[in-house]
Every structure is written in C-alpha cells, then in structure tokens.
Amino acid sequence: QKEVEQDPGPLSVPEGAIVSLNCTYSNSAFQYFMWYRQYSRKGPELLMYTYSSGNKEDGRFTAQVDKSSKYISLFIRDSQPSDSATYLCATLITGTASKLTFGTGTRLQVTL
C-alpha cells in the first residue's frame, strides 16, 4: 500500500465548475500537506501547503486537511481552462530530510 493514495482520474469538468481533488494517507507522522500543479513536460510547482488539520484559502483555491481521517482535499472554484494540469498531493515529516512523499496525481481537464 502506498503511503499517499490519489485517484489518477482523468477528471473532466466544464469551465466555471467547482473541482474537488482528494488524497488519503496512511502515516500519522506526516505533518505538512502540499498541493502541486504539474503541466505537461514541466516540473511540479507548489500551489499551497497546510500544517496539521484545517483549511487554507488562496484565491480560487482552498486546501483542507483532516488528520483524524487522514484525508487531504483541494477545491478549485470557478475553474478555468488554464487550470488543466495534473494535481499532485504531497506530504512530509519535518526533520533532517524534508523529503516529499507524493500521490500519483490527478489529471484535470477544464473544457470550454
């Protein structure tokens, strides 16, 4: 079993829709939770990160973490065609390495 599970999609939504992307994780020691966006043939770029449980909002993006159920979510409001990309959740344990553990990524397509 992978430490971070994510539905690979693909997920296709019309422009303007609300998108919900989700991950589950198994290691209770994970403390930081990130969402990365990866366009085709590019490296991942950090969208948002949260520490422990709670919500964080940044423009059209909202990240939620529920540590009791080990569930991570990203919501995208008023989705745009430019949001079409692969979205990767990631976690890490603070310590000497800060190495990221990623989910498989969900491919999102926002259509006109």
Added chain:
Amino acid sequence: DTGVSQNPRHKITKRGQNVTFRCDPISEHNRLYWYRQTLGQGPEFLTYFQNEAQLEKSRLLSDRFSAERPKGSFSTLEIQRTEQGDSAMYLCASSLSPSGGRPREQYFGPGTRLTVT
C-alpha cells in the same frame, strides 16, 4: 535567477550505456533533491544534499546510481549500465534549509526525460 535548470531535457540511450544528468539549483539554495517520476505516477524521492554532503539515499537508488554535488553548487546524477526500467523523468529540486523546524518550499526543475531502448 531563472530557477532550477536541468540538462539535458531529453536523453535516449541504449540499454547498458551510462548516462549523466546535470542540475543547477537556485543559487542561494543549500539543499538539492533528486526525484524520479514514471508515467502516471507521482515523483519518488531518490536522494538529497545539504551543501556538498549527500545525507540520505532512497532504497530506489541502486548501486548503478551515483549522485554528486561538488562544491555544493550543481549536482550530477549518473546511471551506469542503464536498464529499460530506468526510463523515467528525473526531477531535481532545490530549497533553503528548514527554518524554525518548518520546511522550505522545494522548487523543481523541468526534469530530464530518459528513454532506455
């Protein structure tokens, strides 16, 4: 500074050949990470450096893989006697050291796509 750069962007090699990739991190970043991403999967951690010291290696990094970061600047990742299973995107990321126990953002390069035929 234009971010993390990686060269080459694409590499096609025959099975059994050696290949070397280069990563140039953001100049003030003292941490450098290597990840591997196969098709339809998320990146997987391979190894990381704090300045010139290689501090951790994943079990994914077999004896055929070696990474260096001389003088704590650019890094190279060499794969000897390549196998078809080595075909993947090799990503480099850099960051500052954690501050007050908080991790710092890792900035990723565009990756080197390796195809072993």
